[in-house]
Amino acid sequence: MTDKPIVRFDKVSKRYGPLTVLDSLELDIFRGEKVAIIGPSGSGKTTVLRMLMTLETIDDGVIWVDGEPLTHMERNGKLVRADQAHIRKIRARIGMVFQSFNLFPHMTAMANCIEAPMTVLGMKRQDAEARAADLLDMVGLAQKKEHYPSQLSGGQQQRVAIARALAMRPKIMLFDEVTSALDPELVGEVLQVIRKLGSEHDLTMLMVTHQMGFAKEFADRICFFYQGKICEQGHPKEFFGSPKNDRTKQFLHAVLEAG
Amino acid sequence: MWDWSFVLEILPVLAHAAIISIEATLIGFVLAATLGLVLALARIAFPSTALPISVLVELIRSTPLLIQIFFLYFVFPSFGVTLDAFTAGVLALGIHYAAYCSEVYRSGFDNIHRGQWEACTALNLSSWTTFRDIIIPQAIPPIVPALGNYLVALFKETPLLSAIAVLELMQTAKIIGSETFRYTEPITLVGVFFLAMSLVSATLIRAVERLLNRRPAR
Amino acid sequence: MGIRTLIVMLVASLLVIAILATQPAYSLFLPQLLEGALLTAQITVLGALLAVVMGVLAALGKLYGPAPVRWLANIYIEIFRGTSALVQLFWLFFVLPQFGISLEAYTVAVLALGLNIGAYGAECARGAITSVARGQWEAATALNMTRGQMLRRIILPQAFVAMIPPWGNLFIELLKSTALVSLITLSDLAFKAQEMNQTTMKTIPIFTLVLVIYLAMSLVITIGMRYLEGRASRGLARGRTV
Numbered sequence: 014m015t016d017k018p019i020v021r022f023d024k025v026s027k028r029y030g031p032l033t034v035l036d037s038l039e040l041d042i043f044r045g046e047k048v049a050i051i052g053p054s055g056s057g058k059t060t061v062l063r064m065l066m067t068l069e070t071i072d073d074g075v076i077w078v079d080g081e082p083l084t085h086m087e088r089n090g091k092l093v094r095a096d097q098a099h100i101r102k103i104r105a106r107i108g109m110v111f112q113s114f115n116l117f118p119h120m121t122a123m124a125n126c127i128e129a130p131m132t133v134l135g136m137k138r139q140d141a142e143a144r145a146a147d148l149l150d151m152v153g154l155a156q157k158k159e160h161y162p163s164q165l166s167g168g169q170q171q172r173v174a175i176a177r178a179l180a181m182r183p184k185i186m187l188f189d190e191v192t193s194a195l196d197p198e199l200v201g202e203v204l205q206v207i208r209k210l211g212s213e214h215d216l217t218m219l220m221v222t223h224q225m226g227f228a229k230e231f232a233d234r235i236c237f238f239y240q241g242k243i244c245e246q247g248h249p250k251e252f253f254g255s256p257k258n259d260r261t262k263q264f265l266h267a268v269l270e271a272g
Numbered sequence: 273m274w275d276w277s278f279v280l281e282i283l284p285v286l287a288h289a290a291i292i293s294i295e296a297t298l299i300g301f302v303l304a305a306t307l308g309l310v311l312a313l314a315r316i317a318f319p320s321t322a323l324p325i326s327v328l329v330e331l332i333r334s335t336p337l338l339i340q341i342f343f344l345y346f347v348f349p350s351f352g353v354t355l356d357a358f359t360a361g362v363l364a365l366g367i368h369y370a371a372y373c374s375e376v377y378r379s380g381f382d383n384i385h386r387g388q389w390e391a392c393t394a395l396n397l398s399s400w401t402t403f404r405d406i407i408i409p410q411a412i413p414p415i416v417p418a419l420g421n422y423l424v425a426l427f428k429e430t431p432l433l434s435a436i437a438v439l440e441l442m443q444t445a446k447i448i449g450s451e452t453f454r455y456t457e458p459i460t461l462v463g464v465f466f467l468a469m470s471l472v473s474a475t476l477i478r479a480v481e482r483l484l485n486r487r488p489a490r
Numbered sequence: 491m492g493i494r495t496l497i498v499m500l501v502a503s504l505l506v507i508a509i510l511a512t513q514p515a516y517s518l519f520l521p522q523l524l525e526g527a528l529l530t531a532q533i534t535v536l537g538a539l540l541a542v543v544m545g546v547l548a549a550l551g552k553l554y555g556p557a558p559v560r561w562l563a564n565i566y567i568e569i570f571r572g573t574s575a576l577v578q579l580f581w582l583f584f585v586l587p588q589f590g591i592s593l594e595a596y597t598v599a600v601l602a603l604g605l606n607i608g609a610y611g612a613e614c615a616r617g618a619i620t621s622v623a624r625g626q627w628e629a630a631t632a633l634n635m636t637r638g639q640m641l642r643r644i645i646l647p648q649a650f651v652a653m654i655p656p657w658g659n660l661f662i663e664l665l666k667s668t669a670l671v672s673l674i675t676l677s678d679l680a681f682k683a684q685e686m687n688q689t690t691m692k693t694i695p696i697f698t699l700v701l702v703i704y705l706a707m708s709l710v711i712t713i714g715m716r717y718l719e720g721r722a723s724r725g726l727a728r729g730r731t732v
Contacts, residue, residue, distance in 0.1 A: 432670070
């Protein structure tokens with residue numbers, strides 16, 4: 014870990030009409046760090062990831078990626094709203110995996126994984142296929158290359174989605190409740206892949222999750238969101254072991270109670 | 273190119289013809305809506321008619337209205353019945369759109385929850401009462417917009433009656449054109465008239481749709 | 491209607507044509523009618539091509555174009571849906587020459603009918619494009635695609651599958667509206683029917699044959715589109731294995 018954050022939320026706010034989803038958020042994430050974001054629904058945790066992926070606009074503040082502004086660009090020493098070209102340049106460093114997989118249903122697993130490398134990065138088919146084959150192998154789906162999403166289980170689809178995102182060689186991976194849409198018996202295989210990713214790659218990972226056990230074991234830091242703010246954050250040992258904030262205690266109590 | 277004084281001159285003639293077009297539309301649609309309902313009910317009341325009716329509906333919907341107009345106009349005299357052009361034309365319009373309407377009604381009936389039929393059976397209502405008091409009042413309102421769309425579609429096909437020389441809008445415009453060698457104004461005016469009527473009716477149908485959506489959900 | 495019933499109906503209608511062809515009262519008319527049917531088929535195919543191109547372009551223009559393009563698409567859609575097909579045909583045939591543009595009747599037929607059906611097609615194309623799940627756009631954004639790449643590679647291929655059934659209905663409407671071209675001097679199936687009816691007065695055999703020929707043609711379209719629908723959706727929902 015270096016001192017310079019790879020992602021910095023600098024007083025970022027997001028509102029939907031009268032509803033403030035995120036209130037002047039300040040959050041630094043460092044290279045290689047694995048951060049788990051937890052919190053009750055409606056706390057704004059998914060919005061954090063979606064803003065970083067530029068799927069949501071922001072109303073105030075600046076998001077910095079690798080020392081460069083994502084949502085803004087510098088012009089004559091001032092920060093102005095970024096244009097598409099700038100956003101695409103910065104966005105290339107980020108990959109995302111979704112709760113509902115969002116695989117392209119008209120393409121095989123392989124085609125899903127080579128589509129963006131070829132169209133966006135301009136890779137040759139051969140090279141893109143070689144890279145995709147490695148990744149599909151890594152997620153344990155070497156045998157399912159030519160299958161369509163509809164022929165795969167939820168867990169398999171989600172693993173393809175992870176391979177697809179990795180094929181773009183992002184520095185930062187976002188995981189948005191990636192096991193929430195899965196049947197309980199399929200959760201393990203997806204978490205296994207994420208675990209592997211954490212150990213084999215020097216990736217920065219940001220995940221919104223409801224899997225407290227996994228967060229505790231996997232993350233370097235837990236951020237607890239409540240009503241658009243970070244209520245408490247810290248190393249999982251301290252966070253789960255001796256939570257300081259009452260809200261955190263309540264939340265953990267409720268979640269652990271439910272099993 | 274465009275002569276306003278000529279427009280003023282032909283406007284009354286066209287307006288008169290427009291009334292014929294609207295008459296044909298209304299009579300044709302009443303026919304279509306009634307006949308369509310009869311076809312849809314017959315399918316339910318007498319299941320053995322379902323196949324013949326759906327073949328008939330398919331036949332009517334897959335063949336050109338123009339041919340059906342000609343057929344009715346020319347075929348009746350060979351049975352010794354002479355229909356005037358307006359009657360034959362309106363009859364053809366009505367039958368053609370009855371085929372479409374019957375499918376709309378059918379979808380309306382299909383959307384009635386099975387439990388409604390079962391409740392009626394449990395209450396020992398006669399099938400006539402079931403239809404009149406329970407099924408039709410529930411099935412018709414949701415399909416009013418779809419029927420409205422067919423009313424507009426039927427209206428836009430009334431120019432076909434010009435092919436058998438009914439003096440509706442299109443035929444009148446063509447006659448003006450051939451007499452004066454000026455087609456620009458009459459045909460454009462016909463187009464503008466249809467466009468205006470379509471836009472107005474589209475707005476009306478949307479209003480009806482909103483009204484229906486506001487009714488309590490069932 | 492089930493695909494089986496449709497195929498049975500097609501076979502039955504072809505049989506009816508074949509049987510009638512052996513009857514002296516009918517066989518007299520068949521060659522001429524089939525000649526007309528050929529022209530009907532040509533205009534249908536060309537009109538359909540134009541309609542698909544116009545429909546998709548107008549839908550894209552209306553959805554994603556800059557303001558002027560959006561306006562243009564809207565005007566096109568409203569005018570061609572709002573006035574009647576026959577009015578459009580007559581306008582191109584009678585009025586356009588008065589502005590010094592004389593097109594052949596055949597060209598007018600393809601243009602008017604293609605543009606007319608295209609305007610209806612634009613609305614179904616728009617519906618199909620907007621029905622593609624939002625997650626697909628988001629996934630493509632996360633993969634850093636440009637808007638053009640998203641549309642071309644991800645959204646449109648899925649939208650096309652959803653468009654097939656409504657386009658099938660529109661092609662039937664197109665086939666039916668080709669009968670109108672008989673009113674601008676083209677000798678299509680409807681024209682031949684009229685012509686022979688006037689010379690021979692054998693209304694029933696002529697129009698029976700004509701109706702059956704039209705029915706056969708529209709069944710070919712319906713069955714063809716069903717087949718296409720089945721093939722295209724196979725990639726999207728190949729028999730679930732789980």
